[in-house]
Amino acid sequence: MSFLGLVTFAERIRGRDAQYDKRRGVPMSQVIVIGAGMGGMACAARLQAQGHKVTVIEQAPTWGGKLGRVEHEGHVFDTGPSLLTLPAVYRDLFLKTGKPLEESVDIVDLETAFRYQFSDGTILRMPGVGIGNSADAIGDALGGSSATEWRNFMVRAGAMWAATRTPFLESELNGLRTLLALSTRVRDLRTIAPQKTLRSLSEHYFTDPRLVTLVDRYATYTGSDPRQAPAALATIPYIEQTFGAYHVSGGLRELGRALFDRCVGLGVNFKFDTDVTAINGSAQVTGVTLGDGQTLSAEIVVANADASAVYQNLLSELARRMCRSEMRKIRKSTPSLAGFVMLLALDEKTADLDHHNVFFPQDYDAEFDSIFGKHPSPVEQPTIYVCRPDDPLMSPEDAESWFVLINAPRHQPPSGCDWHTPGLVDEYSNRILDQLATRGYETAARLKWLSTSSPADLESRTRAPGGSIYGTSSNGTSSAFLRPSNTSPLPGLFLVGGSAHPGGGLPLVAMSAAIVAKHIGHAN
């Protein structure tokens, strides 16, 4: 098709969207949301506020999914998200469903977003907000031309954000339509460099390998390998430094509590400890079947459960055939990495650590080879992330609650890593503590309590297959188009949350909820 042909075709599609907008106002529907994760609850709140009757069914005894929490003798640990970015997405959700977010939770901006410790001992304290501030901090810590290089990289990342935000993140993903929207703006296509990887982009901009390492880490925010993930992930540090890095007073699960309360206040009905075993209907959704055999009717089902589990296990044979194209996309993509979590209750405060601390290894490639290679195994010398909230609601006085997260291969016996191997979890957590000690942070003398959670534990708690943190990864330059869509080929079935478009992480799952709610529309 000629360039002019592409433009005309794109105009026609835009015209159809405009017609769709004019038809706003649909009959009130019974909606069932499978899963009370953040994406599921965000969608439930929006749909109930739009006049539908929503029931959320959750297999676990509580809401929040991966946004978990553990408490031990006055120590409070977030066991999932520990960093909030783009809080504006939740501000929009709370405003559109009632009162402002700030009336329910206390969002705390962090003066230092991250303390990075490189393998050569260099320490970089990245400020909480401001690209200029970050460039200055980089220049002070790394020297040379690093500050200028960072500024140039961020200019490119900002242009990428401008080009991708609306067509990719805030819209339903439709491979052809999205490509058309971009192809009418050739400059945008050049900016996002669809054939480049994140690693190759940063190698183009940086002369200091430590900056390449720093940017590599952002690929893991989507569960990916920087050597395979698209260059457009440069938007993640841009977002962090432009819009800030935040904590939620009392722990990030408080954001989930506020959302659960908002849902209940709006009249959303919740059923906990209740498993959905089937989505009923072959040509159109008719409801769900529960673990005890009971059926519930609904015109609309929104699945917050993992997309691969939905398409593989919950549909009838006929419906599965109808959804073959979505399964094909999932099979072509690489699952996201998983995480090995350690919770440490410690006596005394550590003087020189910040809220978020990252210890980089000497060989970052070895980490990605261990996770995504042919023979996945726990990373020998991994990047160690320590979240140590300076929050009086999360630790007794003169004590600390550490959340330690290590990127890890998924639980995938017998072909991949088996996290149930006897002794593996204990041996691995000792190894991590030893490595922290060699980096200057000995914990043995202060350690009061230690708890671990492997990818297998996350899988059994939240049904994330293999304990993958973000559903599918962004490995592969066309990965965005392989992510399951928010609409499905089965009429009445929608997908929301980290395993569907636009991806995982607290802001994106709430964006996916907004896309689904917009598609379903207001009840008239």
Ligand SMILES: Cc1cc2nc3c(=O)[nH]c(=O)nc-3n(C[C@H](O)[C@H](O)[C@H](O)COP(=O)(O)OP(=O)(O)OC[C@H]3O[C@@H](n4cnc5c(N)ncnc54)[C@H](O)[C@@H]3O)c2cc1C
């Ligand atoms: C260790 C870790 C660290 C993270 N760090 C960050 C971070 O710092 N910042 C950030 O923004 N994000 C982070 N994330 C990612 C973030 O937690 C997720 O992307 C987000 O919470 C996922 O929300 P979701 O809507 O996809 O639902 P999920 O949390 O995946 O919830 C899905 C729910 O569906 C339920 N369910 C599944 N199947 C069924 C069924 N058949 N019947 C009934 N219920 C079912 C599950 O029990 C679960 O409650 C982290 C995640 C983890 C695990």
